[in-house]
Amino acid sequence: MGFFIETLIGGLMTGMLYSLVALGFVLIFKASGVFNFAQGAMVLFAALAMARFSEWIPQWLGIESKFVANALALVAAMAAMVVVAWLIERLVLARLVNQEGITLLMATLGITYFLDGFGQTLFGSNIYKIDVGMPKDPLILFEGLFPGGVLVSQEDLAAAVIAAALVALLSAFFQFTGTGRALRAVADDHQAAQSIGIPLNRIWVITWSVAGFVALVAGIIWGSKLGVQFSLSLVALKALPVVILGGLTSVPGAILGGLIIGVGEKLSEVFIGPMLGGGIEIWFAYVLALVFLLVRPQGLFGEKIIDRV
């Protein structure tokens, strides 16, 4: 039983990280109707920026304190993401107003390749580390309940708390502020939004900056766990089934979808894996997403697709 709970918690933690990347997809889709294939590349770009700035800034400014260096690097990396958002709006989206979704998807595919390459040109293509002082020692819980207790990684726990806070913040922003409403308006209808005086270009810069911020948080957490390297941009591929599961337009869906996939793949790996010869973790998410596409294509919380005839 203790082992089961341990696996479950481990799954939940990993799931939270998937959610974080999935959240980036959902944000941009909600606010601009664009399926942003470049989210993974943005995670990589943000993580690279963070890793290198935290290395360079102490050299440039001669700062000793690790905390100050990290804080400055965070600000610099966020600024880089805002610049990226602004450039994407200026050079790509502004030229594609009122175009089909598929055109915009192709454009983000292009952005993906560009960001992957450009990020590594700017920041180098080695493996870097991010050290923001995440606690590394495991924690042992419920020792009284189970023999040996339950082993929980403190790093995962911290990541989960950060992710949860971020999600709550973003949901509130979308639901309760005027700007959030304007973002949703642009997502629904470009032309109507313009007719009531919502500036499309500014809204897009805001959306992509917020997605950049989420990418940065995801990049820091993943990066401090696995190291910053090219494979980080592939994490996004794991977030795709999460988005399908949760629904493209739902923030809670992205969270729950991430948790389900995180838990599902860990549990199935441990308990069903041996029967099938293992390796389930790799494909479990995709099979689950496929089943959902067949049974409930709008996802758990997505808006139901109803056509007026």
Place this chain on the structure above:
Amino acid sequence: MAERAVAERPTGDVILDVRNISLRFGGVKALTDISFNVREHEIRAIIGPNGAGKSSMLNCINGVYAPQEGSITFRGRTFDHMNSRQVAEMGVARTFQNLALFKGMNVIDNIMSGRNLKMKSNLFQQALRLGAARREEEAHRAFVERIIDFLEIQAYRKTPVGRLPYGLQKRVDLGRALAMEPQVLLLDEPMAGMNVEEKQDMCRFVLDVNDEFGTTIVLIEHDMGVVMDISDRVVVLDYGKKIGDGSPDEVRANPEVISAYLGTSH
């Protein structure tokens, strides 16, 4: 409604002046040399058979299309090209022929989004819900409630607009435009696809808006009956050309207008 004589309504100076507008899409001439004006506080109709260029005309005024020739003067400022947002900032609101509501939102949020230009607090104040931002939001919300009462859609406040019947969606569309407190309201076929009762309701709302808020109204219709009852002056378009302009009675008696609508044997 019909008995409201045109002379009773005080109309003011020219607020919107459209001069020699021509609009082409490739080889297709959507509008050819159209000129007309709109006076303050009046209800001005643009009518014509299907494909006459009515919506194109409205889209030129609204800044969605850029006409190749001609100019538009709004409150003394002349433009030959402007975009939708600038037009909105100058106090022109519009509704859409094919509803363009924000489907994922409820009625309140849809109408609230029309207050966008009136919101003064910035992103950070809103995000932190500071006192000023919160008070502002509440004031806008109160204004929106007045519109909801006015349009008699209190019962549907929290309903996602996609679930409302067509006639009510049209009202929400009107409500969103009213939330901008426009000086000029452009209505693109506000009565299209409605039954008789819904049309009467919509006529009443249009007249009340004009009466109570003094809003100048430019409306497009292809159903002549409705328009003649409520408009002060009517422009008639056919195949992108202006074929009539004047009071409803003058227009009704114009042989060119009659032939455009009924067809004549040449």
